[in-house]
Amino acid sequence: MSVIDVTDLRKAYGGRAAVDGVSFSVEEGEIFGILGPNGAGKTTTVECVEGLRVPDSGRVRVAGLDPVADHDEVTRVLGAQLQESELQPKLTVREALELYASFHRRPADWRPLAERLGLTDKLATRFAKLSGGQKQRLFIALALIGTPRIVVLDELTTGLDPRARRDTWELIEDVRAGGVTVLLVTHFMEEAQRLCDRIAVIDQGRVAALDTPAGLVRRSAGATVISFTPSAPLDDADLNALPGLASVARKDGRVTLSGTDDTVNAVITLLARSRVTAHQLRVTDATLDDAFLDLTESPA
Numbered sequence: 001m002s003v004i005d006v007t008d009l010r011k012a013y014g015g016r017a018a019v020d021g022v023s024f025s026v027e028e029g030e031i032f033g034i035l036g037p038n039g040a041g042k043t044t045t046v047e048c049v050e051g052l053r054v055p056d057s058g059r060v061r062v063a064g065l066d067p068v069a070d071h072d073e074v075t076r077v078l079g080a081q082l083q084e085s086e087l088q089p090k091l092t093v094r095e096a097l098e099l100y101a102s103f104h105r106r107p108a109d110w111r112p113l114a115e116r117l118g119l120t121d122k123l124a125t126r127f128a129k130l131s132g133g134q135k136q137r138l139f140i141a142l143a144l145i146g147t148p149r150i151v152v153l154d155e156l157t158t159g160l161d162p163r164a165r166r167d168t169w170e171l172i173e174d175v176r177a178g179g180v181t182v183l184l185v186t187h188f189m190e191e192a193q194r195l196c197d198r199i200a201v202i203d204q205g206r207v208a209a210l211d212t213p214a215g216l217v218r219r220s221a222g223a224t225v226i227s228f229t230p231s232a233p234l235d236d237a238d239l240n241a242l243p244g245l246a247s248v249a250r251k252d253g254r255v256t257l258s259g260t261d262d263t264v265n266a267v268i269t270l271l272a273r274s275r276v277t278a279h280q281l282r283v284t285d286a287t288l289d290d291a292f293l294d295l296t297e298s299p300a
C-alpha cells in the first residue's frame with residue numbers, strides 16, 4: 001500500500017520550472033530515497049509533500065490526504081526535519097524537545113530519543129551554542145517526536161561526523177523497523193545504498209530513474225569497470241571500438257574502461273592480440289556513484 005503518491009508534480013519559480021512532471025509512490029514501511037544534483041528540484045518536491053509549498057499542478061497525497069487542503073491532518077501523520085532558522089537561539093535542547101512534544105497528541109518519550117541521538121549531556125545547552133552536528137541531531141529528534149507514520153528527512157546526515165552518521169543510520173533503520181515510512185533526500189551515495197529500498201534519481205526537475213540501489217547500478221551504462229596499465233600504448237580507435245563500451249579514460253599511463261562483461265572479454269582479447277601485457281589489472285562493479293553520474297547530466 002502506498003502512503004505517499006506524487007503524480008505529475010510541477011512547480012516553477014518566476015517562470016522557470018524547478019519540478020517538471022515528477023511522479024513516484026512510496027510504499028508503507030519503505031525507506032525511499034530522493035537523489036540528485038544541486039538544484040535538481042529535490043527540496044521543492046519534498047516541500048510539496050510536506051504541504052510547505054503549493055504545487056502549480058499535479059497531485060500529491062500523503063496517507064490519502066492533500067498536504068495543502070488537509071494540512072493539519074498531514075502534520076499529525078508526517079514528521080519533517082526542520083531548517084535551522086526555525087528554532088529560537090535561547091531555547092535549550094530540553095525545552096525544544098518538551099515544546100515540540102507538547103504539539104503532538106501522542107508524543108514519543110523524548111528521553112530515549114535524546115539518548116539515542118547523543119543529546120543527553122546537551123539538554124541544558126541553548127540552541128545557539130550547539131555545534132552544527134548537534135543541531136542536526138536535535139532536528140532529527142524533533143522530526144520523530146510526534147511518533148509520525150511518515151518522516152521526511154532532507155539532508156539527514158549533512159554536517160555529521162562519520163560516527164554520528166553511522167549512529168543516525170542505525171536510528172533510521174530502527175525507526176523503519178517500527179513501521180515508519182521514511183522519505184530521505186540525500187547527497188551521500190553510501191547513505192542511499194545502505195538505507196534506501198528504492199531511489200528516485202531527480203535531474204533537472206524530472207525523475208531520471210527509479211529503482212533499487214542495485215537496479216540503478218545495473219541499469220547504468222558502465223556497470224563494470226576495468227582498469228590496467230598496458231605494457232605498450234593501445235590504439236584509441238581499438239579501445240573505442242570495444243563492444244558495450246560506456247567510457248574510456250587515460251591517466252598516468254593507466255587505462256580505465258567502463259562497460260559490460262562483453263567489454264571486459266573484448267579488451268582481454270585485444271590485449272592478447274596486440275601482445276600487450278596488462279599490469280595491475282582490476283575488474284570491479286560500478287558503484288551507485290558511477291550510476292548517479294551516468295544518470296544525471298553534467299552542468300552545461
Ligand SMILES: Nc1ncnc2c1ncn2[C@@H]1O[C@H](COP(=O)(O)OP(=O)(O)OP(=O)(O)O)[C@@H](O)[C@H]1O
Pocket residue numbers: 013014017018036037038039040041042043044045
Ligand atoms: N524560493 C525559491 N525561489 C526561486 N527559485 C527557487 C526557490 N527555491 C528553489 N528555487 C530554484 O529551484 C530549483 C530547484 O531547487 P531545489 O531547492 O528544489 O533543488 P534541490 O535539488 O533540493 O537542490 P540542493 O541539492 O542544492 O539542495 C533551483 O534552480 C533553485 O534555484
